[in-house]
Amino acid sequence: MAQVLEFKLPDLGEGLTEAEIVRWLVEVGDVVAIDQPVVEVETAKAMVEVPCPYGGVVTARFGEEGTELPVGAPLLTVAVGAPEGASGSAASPSSSSSPSSSGSPSSSGKGSGSDAESSGGSGNVLVGYGTGAPAARRRRIRPDRLDPAVAEAPVSGAPVVEAQVVEAPVAEVLVAEAPVSDGPVPVVSPLVRRLARQHDIDLRRLAGSGPDGLILRADVDRAIRTAEETAAATARAAQAPARSRAKPSTPSAPVAAAPNGVAAAGAERIPLRGVRGAVADKLSRSRTEIPDATCWVDADATELMAVRAAMNAATGPSAGPRVSVLALLARICTAALARFPELNATVDTEAREIVRLPGVHLGFAAQTERGLVVPVVRDAHTRNAESIGAEIARLTELARTGKLSPAQLTGGTFTLNNYGVFGVDGSTPIINHPEAAMLGVGRIMPKPWVHQGELAVRQVVQLSLTFDHRVCDGGTAGGFLRYVADCVEQPAVLLRTL
Numbered sequence: 261m262a263q264v265l266e267f268k269l270p271d272l273g274e275g276l277t278e279a280e281i282v283r284w285l286v287e288v289g290d291v292v293a294i295d296q297p298v299v300e301v302e303t304a305k306a307m308v309e310v311p312c313p314y315g316g317v318v319t320a321r322f323g324e325e326g327t328e329l330p331v332g333a334p335l336l337t338v339a340v341g342a343p344e345g346a347s348g349s350a351a352s353p354s355s356s357s358s359p360s361s362s363g364s365p366s367s368s369g370k371g372s373g374s375d376a377e378s379s380g381g382s383g384n385v386l387v388g389y390g391t392g393a394p395a396a397r398r399r400r401i402r403p404d405r406l407d408p409a410v411a412e413a414p415v416s417g418a419p420v421v422e423a424q425v426v427e428a429p430v431a432e433v434l435v436a437e438a439p440v441s442d443g444p445v446p447v448v449s450p451l452v453r454r455l456a457r458q459h460d461i462d463l464r465r466l467a468g469s470g471p472d473g474l475i476l477r478a479d480v481d482r483a484i485r486t487a488e489e490t491a492a493a494t495a496r497a498a499q500a501p502a503r504s505r506a507k508p509s510t511p512s513a514p515v516a517a518a519p520n521g522v523a524a525a526g527a528e529r530i531p532l533r534g535v536r537g538a539v540a541d542k543l544s545r546s547r548t549e550i551p552d553a554t555c556w557v558d559a560d561a562t563e564l565m566a567v568r569a570a571m572n573a574a575t576g577p578s579a580g581p582r583v584s585v586l587a588l589l590a591r592i593c594t595a596a597l598a599r600f601p602e603l604n605a606t607v608d609t610e611a612r613e614i615v616r617l618p619g620v621h622l623g624f625a626a627q628t629e630r631g632l633v634v635p636v637v638r639d640a641h642t643r644n645a646e647s648i649g650a651e652i653a654r655l656t657e658l659a660r661t662g663k664l665s666p667a668q669l670t671g672g673t674f675t676l677n678n679y680g681v682f683g684v685d686g687s688t689p690i691i692n693h694p695e696a697a698m699l700g701v702g703r704i705m706p707k708p709w710v711h712q713g714e715l716a717v718r719q720v721v722q723l724s725l726t727f728d729h730r731v732c733d734g735g736t737a738g739g740f741l742r743y744v745a746d747c748v749e750q751p752a753v754l755l756r757t758l
Contacts (some may be wrong), residue, residue: 262341265314269329270308271305272458272666277454279303280328280534290318292338299335302534306669307347316340328533330452330477385721387417450679452477458677472495535631549609554688555737556724557746561704565589565719567751580646585623585704586678587649590745593676594620594648595754596640600740602732603697604673614731623672623692624652625679626659633659634692636672680704686722699744700724721748 263514269279281300286298297309298318316338321327336619452475456463461483467474532540546552565585572582597604605616622640626633637653640648656665671717678701689700702722709718747753 262339314338554726559748561721562719591645623675625677697727
């Protein structure tokens with residue numbers, strides 16, 4: 261008899277606790293190979309293809325496209341075991357009760373290779389860490405070709421190895437009369453803790469329905485619904501006497517006012533999730549934790565634009581890839597950070613220490629269809645303008661196609677924000693937490709400028725620096741910004757550091 265295994269959404273790393281289903285890559289009835297991608301999900305940082313560690317027939321999928329699932333929630337179930345010719349070697353009921361006792365007689369071997377084959381899974385759940393086996397061609401199995409025990413029995417009744425969520429009555433979930441334990445709360449998922457905290461649910465007063473009393477998201481959801489129903493009933497009871505005493509000509513007040521005083525009629529509600537939710541959380545945290553300040557200066561970028569034009573017009577042995585303005589500004593930033601390392605830092609609030617970082621991992625803001633992302637150029641302090649420009653171009657293309665990995669979006673130490681591409685001159689950017697500073701660059705446009713004692717039309721740009729006032733004073737920030745402006749106005753200044 262085939263064994264039905266449940267595959268849950270794995271931990272995708274980088275502290276991510278949920279993901280949204282973007283596209284299913286398999287259908288119910290498809291045959292999947294070990295480590296074959298089965299679903300494409302969108303996390304707060306990237307699009308990821310999730311491979312299944314089991315090989316067999318897909319018997320069920322959990323969640324439609326667009327559904328957001330927490331880490332650990334069921335994704336699909338797979339019937340492990342060849343449906344063809346199963347009658348000749350039917351397994352006993354006791355052999356399907358656990359992965360260790362299933363499969364062929366050789367499954368009792370001690371080697372890791374035999375264990376992986378007997379259990380039908382590799383244990384790998386991240387793209388690029390598979391067993392190297394070629395992906396099987398997708399084919400659909402008719403229900404009449406499946407093992408009768410799998411084809412006839414519902415998924416919930418199949419011998420699933422993973423523990424299932426048990427729907428407990430509300431009376432068993434809310435045990436307000438039970439004594440509050442002084443020990444640790446049996447919660448594993450950070451998502452469950454955050455959900456309970458957002459709704460003021462005391463986890464110590466919940467009886468978990470998971471193994472060994474583990475509190476699951478379903479338990480917290482039931483507690484939230486019960487609390488909302490109780491509050492609504494209390495509100496109706498309190499409003500009933502008031503309505504009975506009201507005059508007939510007095511219009512009755514609405515039962516529940518719209519949040520924040522905004523009329524709910526016709527309003528569109530957009531969930532803060534995915535990239536938009538991650539950006540909202542990070543910017544809110546930055547504004548809450550970092551005491552930032554901003555200084556700015558106008559600079560004459562005429563010479564910088566002339567140098568760039570000369571670089572790109574070069575022919576012969578000195579020719580090379582085209583260099584962008586952003587690449588030149590990034591190289592100026594790395595030179596400035598070498599002079600003012602105070603800004604290439606972060607603050608350890610728990611230890612109350614400023615941590616100055618040895619290398620520069622330069623982030624740059626990129627606007628995509630999925631929202632604002634900040635790819636990171638690793639070891640930018642070791643690169644020249646040409647190398648930085650090539651890496652920026654590569655990461656920008658990955659950002660536009662939604663193929664940036666979480667590792668390529670984290671670990672930055674300083675951010676360059678070229679908001680001039682939107683046709684604006686200035687801004688006071690919000691620091692990309694937990695960094696200490698961000699340089700903003702406005703549009704470069706012709707303006708009247710006093711040059712060598714005479715009024716002339718020059719290419720002028722506004723530069724702004726937002727910095728964490730905990731890591732340095734205004735003198736350091738002003739010195740950094742002035743050095744950047746000097747390099748923009750006189751690119752030859754960079755020759756000192758080359």
